[in-house]
Amino acid sequence: MPEVIFNGPAGRLEGRFHPSKQRGAPIAIILHPHPQFGGTMNNQIVYQLYYAFAERGFSVLRFNFRGVGRSQGAFDHGQGELSDAAAALDWAQAISPEARSCWIAGVSFGSWIGMQLLMRRPEIEGFVSIAPPANRFDFTFLAPCPSSGLFVHGDQDRVAPIKEVTSVIEKLKTQKGIVIEHAVVEGANHFFEDRVDDLIGKVDAYLDKRLGNPPKIAIAARSD
Structure with a gap:
């Protein structure tokens, strides 16, 4: 997949971009785990999500937050990383100006x-949130949540216990007009060790349901 460099608020950001061949194809932005604990855009789950969307006709971007890999800048405890994500979406939309949605x-x-980012950008119509650390970061801003989406968690997650996330999800489920789904991967820890295939299977099933079982696009090679 093509390597890309685009401008972020703290300097250049390094990414990988898969452009769809379909005119007006939707955009997907994939965000990696915590930069200070080894998170990069080459994380196995990020990599698999990238291809899950690409195979369904999306133009997909994954990138390194500031200070990771060849991305410039330094870790900013979330505020700067949110600005990075917004810059990534801006860049992808500039590349694909006819994109229907994100x-x-x-x-x-x-x-x-x-x-x-979902709360700030009304064009984002769907989300996949994997192992959200609701015990470590404040998710109360999701009131109301503007789009339907999927939360996925491992039942053996000790970093972000499932009960903490469940309380957030139950509050979101009371909102009218959106549908929040919650999938649990049995035997999976926070990193989904030995359970990544099970995780991606749940994401695949959700995307197919939301998107109406789109025909899969063969990706020539799953390697950069």
Whole structure:
């Protein structure tokens, strides 16, 4: 997949971009786990999410937050990373000006950033939030949540216990006009060790349901 460099608020940001061949295809932005705990755009879950959207006809961007890999800047405890995510969406929309809509997907810390971006950008019509650390970061800003989406958690997650996330999800489910789904991967910890295939299977099923079982597009090679 093509390597891209685009301008962020703290300097250049490094990413990988898969442009759809379909005119007006939707955009998906994939956000990686916590930069200070080894999170990068090459995280296995981020990588698999990237292709899950690409195979369904999306133009997909994954990138390194500031200070990660070849991205310039330094970790900013979430505020700067949210600005990075907004810049990534701006860049993807500039590349694909006819895009019908946008989705956001994030893993752990990335899910927290993604849900904040969701609140700020009305064009985001769907989300996938994986292992959101509701015990470590404040998710009360999701009131109301503007779009339907999927939360996925492992039942053996000790970093972000499932009960903390469930309380957030139950509040969101009371809203009219949106549908919040919650999938649990049995035997999975916060990093979904030995359970990534199960996780992606749940994401695949959700995307197919939301998107009306679109025909899958063969991606020539799953390697950069």
